[in-house]
Amino acid sequence: xxxxxxxxxxxxxxxxxxxxxQGKQDTPEWAPLFDGFAPVKRWLAEEVQADVVIVVYNxxxxxxxxxxxxxxxxxxxxxYAVADEGYGPRPLPQFKGDPAFSAHLAQSxxxxxxxxxxxxxMALDHGFLTAMPLLWDAAPAWPVAVVxxxxxxxxxxxxxxxxxxxxxxxxxxxxxxxPEDLRVVVLGTGGLSHQLNGERFGHLNPSxxxxxxxxxxxxxxxxxxxxxxxxxxxAGAEGCEVIMWLVMRGAMGAQVRxxxxxxxxxxxxxxxxxxxxxxxxRD
Amino acid sequence: xxxxxxxxxxxxxxxxxxxxxxxxALSRQGYVFNRMCAALRKPEARAEFLVDPxxxxxxxxxxxxHRDAVHRRDWLALTRLGGNxxxxxxxxxxxxxxLYAVGAQMRGESYEEFMRTRSVPGAV
Numbered sequence: 001x002x003x004x005x006x007x008x009x010x011x012x013x014x015x016x017x018x019x020x021x022q023g024k025q026d027t028p029e030w031a032p033l034f035d036g037f038a039p040v041k042r043w044l045a046e047e048v049q050a051d052v053v054i055v056v057y058n059x060x061x062x063x064x065x066x067x068x069x070x071x072x073x074x075x076x077x078x079x080y081a082v083a084d085e086g087y088g089p090r091p092l093p094q095f096k097g098d099p100a101f102s103a104h105l106a107q108s109x110x111x112x113x114x115x116x117x118x119x120x121x122m123a124l125d126h127g128f129l130t131a132m133p134l135l136w137d138a139a140p141a142w143p144v145a146v147v148x149x150x151x152x153x154x155x156x157x158x159x160x161x162x163x164x165x166x167x168x169x170x171x172x173x174x175x176x177x178x179p180e181d182l183r184v185v186v187l188g189t190g191g192l193s194h195q196l197n198g199e200r201f202g203h204l205n206p207s208x209x210x211x212x213x214x215x216x217x218x219x220x221x222x223x224x225x226x227x228x229x230x231x232x233x234x235a236g237a238e239g240c241e242v243i244m245w246l247v248m249r250g251a252m253g254a255q256v257r258x259x260x261x262x263x264x265x266x267x268x269x270x271x272x273x274x275x276x277x278x279x280x281x282r283d
Numbered sequence: 284x285x286x287x288x289x290x291x292x293x294x295x296x297x298x299x300x301x302x303x304x305x306x307x308a309l310s311r312q313g314y315v316f317n318r319m320c321a322a323l324r325k326p327e328a329r330a331e332f333l334v335d336p337x338x339x340x341x342x343x344x345x346x347x348x349h350r351d352a353v354h355r356r357d358w359l360a361l362t363r364l365g366g367n368x369x370x371x372x373x374x375x376x377x378x379x380x381x382l383y384a385v386g387a388q389m390r391g392e393s394y395e396e397f398m399r400t401r402s403v404p405g406a407v
Contacts, residue, residue: 014382015407029405060369065321066310084324086373154369156306196368198359199301201386202400237302266403268386 002101002178005048005185007252008040009216009245009274010131012057012189016271017090017130033271036262037134040275043259044135045143050185052098053136054105054147054171055128056247057189058154060085062125070117071159072167074109075148076102083123090129092138098145101178105147108174114167122148127189131273135187144185153190153241158228164243165224168250175251188248190241192270193234202268203236209263209270212242217258217276220249245274255279303362313365319343320370329377336378356380359389383407 016033019025025034044050062083064070080095106118128148136143149171152158159167168186175184192212195203212235215223224246231240249256260275303309310317319340322328332339340350352360353374361371368385375385387397398404 019406027405029403033406061317061321061367061373062324066314066317066367084326086323086329086376088326154305154367155310156304195302196382196386197305197362197389198303199390200299201301201389202397232302232304233299237304266406267401268383 002175002180002182002184004172004175004251004278005050005183006044007248007256007276007278008131008135008185008187009248009272009276010135010187010189011191011269011271011273012127012130012241013194013269013271014085014126014130015267016134017126020133021090029266033262033264033266034134036264036273037131040260040273041135041137043275044185045137048185049183050144051182052101052145052147053185053187054149054175054251055132055187055189056149056151056244057124057127058151058241058244059127060125060154063123064150066155069152069155070150071152072114073117073119073122073150074102074106075122075146075150076106076118077120077122080146080148081123082129083125085125092129092133093141095124095132095142095146098147098182101145101180101182102147104178105171105174108177109167109170112170112173114170117150119148119150122150124148131187131189149247151244151247153238153243156228158240159243160228161226161231161243161246162224165220165246165250168247168252171247172251186248186251188245190244191235191239192242192272193236193239194269195236196238196268198237200236204265204268204270205234205236205239206263206265206270208234209265209272212245213261213263213272213274216245216249216274217256220246223249249276252276253278253280305367309365310367311365313349313361313367313370315344315346316349316361316365317367317370319345320366320374323373323377332374332377356388358385362389381407
């Protein structure tokens with residue numbers, strides 16, 4: 001039977017990918033961020049040994065254009081390409097999918113009345129890519145298969161935070177009902193506080209970010225009850241992306257243990273990594 | 284459970300100064316412009332755009348107001364005209380303008396002024 005073995009929340013800032021590709025991991029400006037990922041990467045390789053990662057992410061005008069914009073979409077392909085976001089694709093290998101697992105997730109989610117858009121082709125941009133090489137070695141090939149789960153956090157109306165949490169709960173039931181022995185990680189991406197539009201560009205709120213990280217383990221319902229307006233006010237317009245972390249948190253049981261946390265806010269985004277593990281079975 | 288309030292139009296976010304909620308009204312206004320920006324994902328489109336930006340934008344049906352704002356590198360005006368940053372960043376980088384320069388312009392600051400407001404300006 002498939003088993004959820006970890007829940008991870010991570011920011012997906014493009015500058016992290018650039019620093020990674022340019023080998024700036026040990027520079028004073030970037031070491032605080034990359035050093036924070038290193039122990040989690042080790043733990044994933046040595047102890048977790050996941051087979052599949054469900055990556056909850058948003059696209060940034062790269063693959064999903066505004067002519068038809070899904071609210072939730074799920075990859076069901078056997079491979080996924082690395083996208084060109086306007087400055088050439090990043091030097092990362094393409095990802096292998098798990099179409100049988102994806103098909104099961106699709107069937108289960110639809111049965112649970114989450115009507116996903118199902119995609120046979122998805123090129124992946126920084127929303128998906130940023131955390132991946134910081135958590136798993138990309139070369140020579142990714143050691144994990146992936147299932148991309150897209151959430152609209154770009155064009156309002158967005159799904160509510162509560163809906164994202166419930167999608168996570170449904171996703172967990174889907175994982176638990178898969179008969180194959182798979183070790184599954186759910187990775188929620190985005191945030192934390194940042195705003196990239198208008199005169200309020202650069203809005204950052206480290207104390208709110210800390211509150212979010214402090215609260216998600218033991219009281220996710222408080223976060224799921226937040227409105228978009230509250231999120232925009234406190235975390236910034238693009239800070240709304242944090243609702244994708246609630247898909248990850250919804251997939252985990254009530255009792256979770258925080259294994260690791262990193263937070264760094266050097267420029268315009270609160271960059272965070274949070275690693276959670278379940279303590280008890282779901283109630 | 285129905286959330287007590289969530290933004291369904293820009294009007295709901297107007298009390299947040301300097302914030303432009305990318306809703307369906309703005310998306311409609313910026314639709315052709317954003318579509319043109321997304322086309323710049325392809326290297327051949329970027330090359331064609333750079334030969335004659337105005338001709339490229341006209342051929343894509345981009346309005347005069349949007350084209351004027353592009354020529355002035357006025358990202359704030361483009362935002363008000365329904366441009367979405369994630370889309371027009373592809374245009375900006377094609378023109379050699381990075382995210383932080385775009386942000387500085389929207390804030391009404393020079394790049395250097397903006398960078399002085401950041402805690403680790405070397406982390407770019």
